[in-house]
Amino acid sequence: DAKTTQPPSMDCAEGRAANLPCNHSTISGNEYVYWYRQIHSQGPQYIIHGLKNNETNEMASLIITEDRKSSTLILPHATLRDTAVYYCIAGYSSASKIIFGSGTRLSIRP
C-alpha cells in the first residue's frame, strides 16, 4: 500500500469549492486512489475513487496528477454538512490490509 500524506486540517467558506490535497508518491501504476469521509462519529462513507483519469460523481470530483503522485478531492459547493474528516487511501490489492491515515479535518464556515 502506498503511504499517503494529508494536511491535518483545512477550512472553507460555505458555498465555495473545497479542495483537499493528498500526496501518494509511492503509488504503483495499477493502484487506485480512494477518498472517504467520516462525519462526527458515524461510520466512514465512501466518496470516490480513480486510477488515472479524473473522476466525478454526485458528491465530488477527483483530480489525479499525470504522474499519479498526488490527487485532489474537490467538493464543488461546500455546505455545513460537509464538515468531516476526509481520508485518502492509495492502493491496496485484493486481499491486503487497508490502512487509514489521520485524514484531513475539514471545517466549513458559514
Add this chain to the structure above:
Amino acid sequence: DAGITQSPRHKVTETGTPVTLRCHQTENHRYMYWYRQDPGHGLRLIHYSYGVKDTDKGEVSDGYSVSRSKTEDFLLTLESATSSQTSVYFCAIRDRARDSPLHFGNGTRLTVT
C-alpha cells in the same frame, strides 16, 4: 446503503469478561474488516477476512480474535476485555472486484469498566 448490521450498537461490560461483536452483511461481499476508533484518533485495523475461514491480523490485533464461518458473518471477540479496549468498533465490507471501495457499518460503542 450497503447491507451491514453491527450488533450490539452499544455495550457496557466489566474488565475480564469475554465480549463478542457481530458484523452481518447481506451483500455477499468477499472481504470483511474490523476497525477500532478512539477519541481523536483515526481508524485502526484489527483483523480482516478475505473469505470464509480466511482471516489475517491488522495493525492492532493483540487481545482480539475473529471468526468467519460463513460469508455473511464476521465476529470479533475480546477474550478478556480490558479498559484499553473501550472504543468504537466499525465493520467494513468490500466486494471482490479489484477497485471495490469499502462500505462501513454504523459502529458498536463498547465501554469496558
